[in-house]
Amino acid sequence: MTDEAMVRVLIVDDEAGLRRSLARILSARGFAVEMAEDGDRAIEILEQNEPEVILCDLMMPKMGGFEVLEHTKRTHPHVEFVMMTAHADVDSAVAAVKSGAYDFLTKPFASNDAVALAITKAADHKRLVERAARLEERLVAHERFGELVGTSSKMQAVYRLIEGVASATSTVLILGESGTGKELVARAIHQHSARADRPFVPVNCAAIPKELVESELFGHVRGAFTGAQSARTGLFEAGNSGTLFLDEVGDLPLAAQVKLLRALQDGEIKRVGSDETRFVDVRVLAATNVDLQQRIAEGTFRRDLYYRLNVIPIHVPPLREREDDIVLLTHHVLQKLARRMGRAPKRVSAEAMEALRAYAWPGNVRELEHAVEHAFVLAQGERIELGDLPQMAQQAPSSSREGRDIHVAGVAEGPLAGLSGVAGPTEAPAPHVRFDLFALPYAEAKRRAMKAFDDGYVREVLSRSGGNLSAAARHAGLDRSNFRRIVKRRKTGE
Ligand SMILES: Nc1ncnc2c1ncn2[C@@H]1O[C@H](COP(=O)(O)OP(=O)(O)OP(=O)(O)O)[C@@H](O)[C@H]1O
Numbered sequence: 001m002t003d004e005a006m007v008r009v010l011i012v013d014d015e016a017g018l019r020r021s022l023a024r025i026l027s028a029r030g031f032a033v034e035m036a037e038d039g040d041r042a043i044e045i046l047e048q049n050e051p052e053v054i055l056c057d058l059m060m061p062k063m064g065g066f067e068v069l070e071h072t073k074r075t076h077p078h079v080e081f082v083m084m085t086a087h088a089d090v091d092s093a094v095a096a097v098k099s100g101a102y103d104f105l106t107k108p109f110a111s112n113d114a115v116a117l118a119i120t121k122a123a124d125h126k127r128l129v130e131r132a133a134r135l136e137e138r139l140v141a142h143e144r145f146g147e148l149v150g151t152s153s154k155m156q157a158v159y160r161l162i163e164g165v166a167s168a169t170s171t172v173l174i175l176g177e178s179g180t181g182k183e184l185v186a187r188a189i190h191q192h193s194a195r196a197d198r199p200f201v202p203v204n205c206a207a208i209p210k211e212l213v214e215s216e217l218f219g220h221v222r223g224a225f226t227g228a229q230s231a232r233t234g235l236f237e238a239g240n241s242g243t244l245f246l247d248e249v250g251d252l253p254l255a256a257q258v259k260l261l262r263a264l265q266d267g268e269i270k271r272v273g274s275d276e277t278r279f280v281d282v283r284v285l286a287a288t289n290v291d292l293q294q295r296i297a298e299g300t301f302r303r304d305l306y307y308r309l310n311v312i313p314i315h316v317p318p319l320r321e322r323e324d325d326i327v328l329l330t331h332h333v334l335q336k337l338a339r340r341m342g343r344a345p346k347r348v349s350a351e352a353m354e355a356l357r358a359y360a361w362p363g364n365v366r367e368l369e370h371a372v373e374h375a376f377v378l379a380q381g382e383r384i385e386l387g388d389l390p391q392m393a394q395q396a397p398s399s400s401r402e403g404r405d406i407h408v409a410g411v412a413e414g415p416l417a418g419l420s421g422v423a424g425p426t427e428a429p430a431p432h433v434r435f436d437l438f439a440l441p442y443a444e445a446k447r448r449a450m451k452a453f454d455d456g457y458v459r460e461v462l463s464r465s466g467g468n469l470s471a472a473a474r475h476a477g478l479d480r481s482n483f484r485r486i487v488k489r490r491k492t493g494e
Pocket of ligand 1: 147148149150176177178179180181182183184185247287288289329332365366369469
């Protein structure tokens, strides 16, 4: 029998004796049974307390079985119907199936089990159909928003905003913690816009050396500065008639901010070293994970530019606020990994999934991707177990949602054990040995140990910085782009 909740069955028959004995047979096998003595009462129950399966007699004095079937299929098409007919009446049975009944049972019944089996099959069919519909819904939602995965109400709100802003030309400011998917949101806006077949040009403002920002964005003429041996087209021109995505816009130097404002207001740019005005038709989407208001207060971000960018803000919620998406995202990442590595997909044990759902993910979806990859690589069998997850996610006390007790993975025993650490008030967990370093050839052992170190270090520093990449980079004493490279390298496993 279907292993989900009790199947609700409505028995409709004018013969009280048969009704009761059917009810006894089905209740004894774990069905939740209701009874109706005629078609009118059956319809009443159908409206009030929708059953999953109706087991209905064909021949009844007032309203016949066909009428009940027709009403049911018209008003509640997903309720399954099993018609009971007399042995001799095979034609009616076939007609019932043609009219939408899932099955028929001929009286007298071959056995009690045959009755229970017919109801179980009907209920299973209904649940399968519903499941397929739900999956299709998710698939459609997925296809509609590019790479973005997630069906939580908070992501649905983001999808609605994407749809709403896509057709406009206004600037959109995408806000959210590091790793929440801001770039994917920008891509989805572009894909849904009339510019979809034009270029989408992503620019990480934090990664461009300050002295080159203006030339990167707006281009330069030959001889504009030392080293400018030939003229160069900037990204604004490269994105002409398309979309320019300015990631980490809060890191733009002030001088470039002035030029950006001009480009946004008037669609005008000047290449560095030239007085010639060029007109560009570029839609700008910007993103930041820093508090721009605070940057304004500090004098490092222009208020007028902020207002110009913030015409339509989209807040991408942190992963800890959309726990339901964790399951879908985990499967999505597993599928991507299996494809990328040319390996069979892996399943996740209930215990491991529980831990993934319970963890607070300060590094958001990016961190989840790393954790799932870690588990995918280390899991021996075709199923990921709790012990295959990074230590931090394994421990995932529900209190980690409140930012406490966040542990960093110990990386290995022996020479590397000292690299493990712990954040928060609790004691460090014992270093977690996930692989035997000394059983590996030197080069591979070194690669894994370095990766494990990067994993543990980046995770911890990100966690201490509340998932903020810039703050984590400062903490690590690295400039942001170098730190980001390490974060990315962990992901690609280079
Ligand atoms: N909803 C999502 N569905 C599928 N993948 C996602 C989702 N959100 C984020 N990702 C994945 O997580 C990683 C980080 O996403 P992305 O680079 O868009 O985040 P971000 O918010 O722009 O981060 P940062 O602020 O650090 O630049 C990417 O690999 C992306 O594919």
